[in-house]
Amino acid sequence: MADAFIELVDVEKVFEVRRKTGFLRRERRSVRAVDSLSFTVARGEMVGYIGPNGAGKSTTIKMLTGILTPSGGRLRVAGIDPSRERTRLAHRMGVVLGQRTTLWWDLPLIDSYRLMHRMYRIPDARYRENLDRLVELLGLADLLDVPVRQLSLGQRMRGDIAAALLHDPEVLYLDEPTIGLDVMSKARVREFLRQLNAERATTVLLTTHDLQDIEQLCSRVMVIDRGRLVYDGALAGLHEVGESERTLVVDLERELPPIEAPAPARVVRVEGPRQWLAFPASESAAGLVARIAAEYPLVDLSVREPDIEAVIARMLDTPADTPDSPPDPAGHTVR
Amino acid sequence: MAWGRSRPVEGLRAYRLIAGMWIRSTLTYRASFALTVCGNLLLSGLDFVAILLMFAQVDALGGWTLPEVALLYGLSVTAFGIAQLAFGSVASLGGRVRDGSFDTLLVRPVPVLAQVAADRFALRRLGRGVQGSVVLGWALVAVDVDWGVVKVLLVPVTVVCGAVIFGSLFVAGGAFQFLAQDASEVQNAFTYGGTTLLQYPPTVFGRDLVRGVTFVLPLAFANWVPAAYLLGRPYPLGLPEGAAFAAPLVAVVCAAAAGAVWRAGLRSYRSTGS
Numbered sequence A: 001m002a003d004a005f006i007e008l009v010d011v012e013k014v015f016e017v018r019r020k021t022g023f024l025r026r027e028r029r030s031v032r033a034v035d036s037l038s039f040t041v042a043r044g045e046m047v048g049y050i051g052p053n054g055a056g057k058s059t060t061i062k063m064l065t066g067i068l069t070p071s072g073g074r075l076r077v078a079g080i081d082p083s084r085e086r087t088r089l090a091h092r093m094g095v096v097l098g099q100r101t102t103l104w105w106d107l108p109l110i111d112s113y114r115l116m117h118r119m120y121r122i123p124d125a126r127y128r129e130n131l132d133r134l135v136e137l138l139g140l141a142d143l144l145d146v147p148v149r150q151l152s153l154g155q156r157m158r159g160d161i162a163a164a165l166l167h168d169p170e171v172l173y174l175d176e177p178t179i180g181l182d183v184m185s186k187a188r189v190r191e192f193l194r195q196l197n198a199e200r201a202t203t204v205l206l207t208t209h210d211l212q213d214i215e216q217l218c219s220r221v222m223v224i225d226r227g228r229l230v231y232d233g234a235l236a237g238l239h240e241v242g243e244s245e246r247t248l249v250v251d252l253e254r255e256l257p258p259i260e261a262p263a264p265a266r267v268v269r270v271e272g273p274r275q276w277l278a279f280p281a282s283e284s285a286a287g288l289v290a291r292i293a294a295e296y297p298l299v300d301l302s303v304r305e306p307d308i309e310a311v312i313a314r315m316l317d318t319p320a321d322t323p324d325s326p327p328d329p330a331g332h333t334v335r
Numbered sequence B: 001m002a003w004g005r006s007r008p009v010e011g012l013r014a015y016r017l018i019a020g021m022w023i024r025s026t027l028t029y030r031a032s033f034a035l036t037v038c039g040n041l042l043l044s045g046l047d048f049v050a051i052l053l054m055f056a057q058v059d060a061l062g063g064w065t066l067p068e069v070a071l072l073y074g075l076s077v078t079a080f081g082i083a084q085l086a087f088g089s090v091a092s093l094g095g096r097v098r099d100g101s102f103d104t105l106l107v108r109p110v111p112v113l114a115q116v117a118a119d120r121f122a123l124r125r126l127g128r129g130v131q132g133s134v135v136l137g138w139a140l141v142a143v144d145v146d147w148g149v150v151k152v153l154l155v156p157v158t159v160v161c162g163a164v165i166f167g168s169l170f171v172a173g174g175a176f177q178f179l180a181q182d183a184s185e186v187q188n189a190f191t192y193g194g195t196t197l198l199q200y201p202p203t204v205f206g207r208d209l210v211r212g213v214t215f216v217l218p219l220a221f222a223n224w225v226p227a228a229y230l231l232g233r234p235y236p237l238g239l240p241e242g243a244a245f246a247a248p249l250v251a252v253v254c255a256a257a258a259g260a261v262w263r264a265g266l267r268s269y270r271s272t273g274s
Helices: A057-064 A086-090 A109-119 A124-137 A153-165 A183-200 A211-217 A235-241 A286-295 A308-317 B007-027 B030-057 B066-099 B102-106 B112-118 B123-142 B149-176 B184-197 B207-216 B224-231 B241-245 B247-272
Strands: A004-020 A026-042 A046-050 A072-077 A093-097 A171-175 A203-207 A220-225 A228-234 A245-252 A266-271 A274-280 A298-304
Touching: A004 A057, A004 A203, A026 A057, A026 A072, A026 A203, A026 A228, A046 A057, A046 A211, A057 A072, A057 A171, A057 A203, A093 A153, A093 B102, A109 A124, A109 A153, A109 B007, A124 A153, A153 A171, A153 A183, A183 A203, A183 A211, A203 A211, A220 A235, A220 A308, A228 A235, A228 A308, A235 A308, A245 A286, A286 A298, B007 B030, B007 B112, B007 B123, B030 B066, B030 B123, B066 B102, B066 B112, B066 B123, B066 B149, B066 B184, B066 B224, B102 B112, B112 B149, B149 B184, B149 B224, B149 B247, B184 B207, B207 B224, B224 B241, B241 B247
Parallel strands: A046 A203, A046 A220, A093 A171, A171 A203
Antiparallel strands: A004 A026, A004 A072, A220 A228, A245 A274, A245 A298, A266 A274
């Protein structure tokens, strides 16, 4: 179980960007999209891979799938160097690119699956078994004869996920699998992925902007920023690293000036009789609540857990050498 | 990069599978398909009509009679038609690279060239080959040639070699689009321009152009040289006697060069991304 299924050691990817600076003059500039990236993923793990746009998520996925060749470092998936043996690895991995369907637009859904059957040389019995299972779990039974262009976004995503799994891949890469889906479709996709990982021990690596995907699916999360891994660990640990804060929402009897709370707790917002106080997530709320109850006319209160999006935004903000860092997340902590 | 089954066999199989999907996709719009087939036949017939119109005014073009020019036309257009049917889609590679959908081809377990060549496979392109072979058929009957076994065999060999030469041009041009994604017009100048050029006798063109078409882009072997042999005419540029039979060799060299250019293009894509 401890064997590393995906292994990256000091992987880097440098793009040569040529920019037109004159009629025939070009300026060459290298952009380091991924910088000494090292991590391992064990067989059967489900890992969330997050970071802002342009952080290097897609570049990493493209190197893992063999689409791009790393500029340096060592990369192995199931013992295979993806860029050298792309075709061999293709039989063992499934890829779902959320914004790009691999299904055949004008043909019934089932035709795309028949193509996979033959293209991947899936044995007949196994194909039928996998198809039946995926059709049932993803609720595709009524859609098989429908041309793909008539499917809704959520239906198509489920169709794409099924297409990526017909050949029993050991690893599944999902790039934004829930992007643009409604709440019901998201729930269905997540439930399916959870089952897939639990029952078939498929290794799953997913990138997402929807942190609920991570919260509901992944025990481990990796955060990448400007090509570097800035966090790798349990989701819960993110809160500590991100020095996240919880929020105490207090309803007073009437409008009052901001509560004088003991540091480090502080009022971050006042709106009529309601006030929002931020305090470190690692501290207990009890003392603070008792103090306020003793000194102010309290009507109601509630505690809000830190918003992970804000946590990550703050974490990416911490390296102080960033003039173009994401906006201050103060507005996010209270919603 | 070889394991298990050989790559050409795998490639052909994948080509068949993907082309089949595209044919079925096209047939979901039957009326549109029928219309484009008719339109294609008409359009590709027009350039032969242009030649006929010329011969309404003159008896010979550069010393070649109508059946002889028709032979050139038939050989060139038939070979080009086959190449375009099989490899024409490589020309639209740039679009796939630009919109990023090229990546989805790279995660499949089949050769990329086969996937790109079969991409948007269009049966309507059959029109050009059919029209070319009709003219070729007429020309073969109409020309004044003393047919022997060698000359009879030379005709299909020439068509196949011509198709390979044009196909190589499509592939090499496609590979260039890894670097310059809007280069398809440059490629068209060589492919479509090449086939139009070959429809006229070499004697009407300047020596430098003929030289270029013989030694740089060896299109001359697709019809000029073999046709000169069939008709007992002097070879362009005074090429040696055996030149008419060099077409297979030229075709193999072209295919190998195109393969190398393709691999280099793919390698540069995979190391630069887009």
